[in-house]
Amino acid sequence: MNHFWQFATSSSIRFGRGSLNTLASEVVNRRLQRPVIVMDSTIESLPQVQKAITTVRSVAKGCSVFAGGEPEPSLEVAESAIEVARVSDADSVIGIGGGSNLDIAKIVAVVLTHGGRARDFFGFGKVPGPIMPLIAIPTTAGTGSEVSHSAVLTDTIAQVKVSTLSPFLRPTLALIDSSLTDSCPAKVTAHSGIDALVHAIEALTNRPNEQMHIAADNENESTVYEPRAYEGSYSFTSMLALEAIRNIQRCLVRAVETPSDRDARDGMAYAAMLAGMAFSNSGVGLVHALEYPIGALTHCSHGEGNGLLLPYVMEFNKPMCPSSMIRIASILTGQPEDGCSCEEAIVAIQKLQTQIGIRSRLRDLGLKREQINQVAEKAIHIERLMLVTARRPTLDDLKQILSNAW
Numbered sequence: 001m002n003h004f005w006q007f008a009t010s011s012s013i014r015f016g017r018g019s020l021n022t023l024a025s026e027v028v029n030r031r032l033q034r035p036v037i038v039m040d041s042t043i044e045s046l047p048q049v050q051k052a053i054t055t056v057r058s059v060a061k062g063c064s065v066f067a068g069g070e071p072e073p074s075l076e077v078a079e080s081a082i083e084v085a086r087v088s089d090a091d092s093v094i095g096i097g098g099g100s101n102l103d104i105a106k107i108v109a110v111v112l113t114h115g116g117r118a119r120d121f122f123g124f125g126k127v128p129g130p131i132m133p134l135i136a137i138p139t140t141a142g143t144g145s146e147v148s149h150s151a152v153l154t155d156t157i158a159q160v161k162v163s164t165l166s167p168f169l170r171p172t173l174a175l176i177d178s179s180l181t182d183s184c185p186a187k188v189t190a191h192s193g194i195d196a197l198v199h200a201i202e203a204l205t206n207r208p209n210e211q212m213h214i215a216a217d218n219e220n221e222s223t224v225y226e227p228r229a230y231e232g233s234y235s236f237t238s239m240l241a242l243e244a245i246r247n248i249q250r251c252l253v254r255a256v257e258t259p260s261d262r263d264a265r266d267g268m269a270y271a272a273m274l275a276g277m278a279f280s281n282s283g284v285g286l287v288h289a290l291e292y293p294i295g296a297l298t299h300c301s302h303g304e305g306n307g308l309l310l311p312y313v314m315e316f317n318k319p320m321c322p323s324s325m326i327r328i329a330s331i332l333t334g335q336p337e338d339g340c341s342c343e344e345a346i347v348a349i350q351k352l353q354t355q356i357g358i359r360s361r362l363r364d365l366g367l368k369r370e371q372i373n374q375v376a377e378k379a380i381h382i383e384r385l386m387l388v389t390a391r392r393p394t395l396d397d398l399k400q401i402l403s404n405a406w
Contacts, residue, residue: 005209005234008167009277010136010147010174017266020048020137020177023094024055030133030172034062036090038081038105040069043097043139048180056094064088066108069101072161072295072302074154078107078118085112092133095171098192099143099302102136103151106169109134118153118164124229124384127166136171139180141255141268142192142303144199144276146174154296160378161292161302165229170280178262178269186256189268190356193252194307196272197352200244201310201328202285203278205321205390209234212388229384230283237282238324240274245331247271256356285389286379287313290402293378298366305365307358311349312405316397317390318342362406372402 014022027035035056043049044067057063066084070077085093085108093112095105107118109131114121121127136146145151150165184192212232231237251267258264290313291305298305318325322342329340332348353360363369376398379385386392393401 005231005236007236007281008149008170009280010171012172013147013174013176013273015176015270015273017177017179017262019175020052020180023052023135023137023175024059026135026173026175027056028059030092032092032133033060034064034088034090035060035092035094036064036066036085036088036108037094037096038066038069038108039096039101041067043067043069043101046180046183049096052096062088064090069097069104071098071100072154072299073100073104074156075118076156078104078153081108082111082118090132092135094135094137096137096139098138098140098188099145099152102138102143102145103153105134105136106145106151106171107153107164110164110169121164121166122162124165125227126164127168130168134171135173135175137175137177137180138269138272140184140188140192141178141181141265141272142195144196144272144279146171146176147273147276148280150280152302156296159293159296161296165384174273176269176273178266181265181269182259182262184259186259187357189259190252190256190358191301191303191307192272193248193255193268193303194310194353194356194358195303196244196268196275197248197252198287198306198310199275199279199284200241200248200271201314202287203237203275203282204233204241204245204328205314205317205324206230206233206283206285206388207390208232209282228387230388231281232388233282237278241278241282242327242331244271244275244278245328247274249332252352253355283385283388285313285385286317286393289379289382289385289389290375290398292382293375294362294365294367297371297375300365304358307353308360308362308365309405311346311353312401314346314349315404316393316401318346320391362402367406369406372399372406375402
């Protein structure tokens with residue numbers, strides 16, 4: 001039986017220390033006249049960013065700034081950014097910061113292009129067409145939002161994180177200057193770095209692509225492609241994910257323990273980008289499905305919530321993806337694959353958690369035992385993730401995983 005895959009990422013990627021200095025020329029070359037810059041107050045205070053804003057203002061007719069970004073941003077913050085952009089009649093969006101700021105920037109670009117409100121585009125495939133030019137400049141090495149097709153906000157009323165996913169959300173330009181991560185505190189470095197590892201591992205271990213799509217048996221027959229949020233794992237994204245894991249193994253602990261280690265910072269920026277490319281095509285899975293309601297309830301960082309859950313979900317998934325788990329174990333332990341087991345991959349993750357300060361119990365995040373059922377019931381209805389995860393869980397499975405993690 002035939003099967004096929006497709007791959008997408010940002011239209012253009014510029015990677016390397018000092019690449020932020022090219023932002024003004026990109027604004028000129030792309031004929032952007034009224035960009036709105038979306039970030040937070042901490043990012044706005046960085047000397048490199050202040051210089052970039054000044055140079056952009058020198059070449060654009062108008063340049064507005066929204067500096068009200070926040071971690072795990074709420075729907076209300078996104079609407080505030082949209083209003084700033086509307087008032088300034090922005091013709092393009094520049095997002096600078098961690099994944100939270102970049103996700104806000106994506107939503108701003110969608111609403112300014114197509115009208116409506118942010119909540120109108122929740123889910124997959126709700127964005128009707130291309131969006132205005134969007135430049136994404138990450139200042140953390142983790143989310144991969146600079147190359148992904150998703151944006152996550154927190155619905156504070158429903159107490160759950162909500163995603164907008166569309167091929168049109170991928171930035172026009174990902175401008176990745178790893179020097180912007182040099183000032184990240186150890187905690188931010190750890191949380192964002194473990195997030196990148198989760199992205200890579202879920203992309204690698206998710207349900208295989210050939211199980212996601214059934215093409216015509218006869219290659220001469222026409223086949224109608226049914227778009228999905230994610231493609232499942234396949235060889236190309238597995239290659240990206242494995243390279244991301246190798247770089248994270250080499251660089252994450254160093255970046256946390258020695259913030260001035262430029263090679264470690266560069267390696268993590270590269271790993272986050274690769275993991276972003278992998279997961280935004282093959283998908284994230286059960287870790288993310290569980291973290292979305294947990295993050296909304298506890299207000300933990302997305303990275304730490306994912307990192308905490310990872311070994312518990314790997315334990316549940318291991319019967320369905322043993323070869324991938326063994327490859328992960330080999331990379332993380334430095335041992336040959338033929339001498340590794342799935343369990344060693346899980347133990348290696350737990351060791352990494354301890355090294356970089358990721359908490360290992362949900363109760364330490366503030367989740368109450370009586371909230372476990374609520375989390376499980378919300379997670380199981382995130383169908384795009386249930387569809388792609390390596391081992392499809394029942395509601396009782398989710399409750400058990402959460403109980404183990406509590």
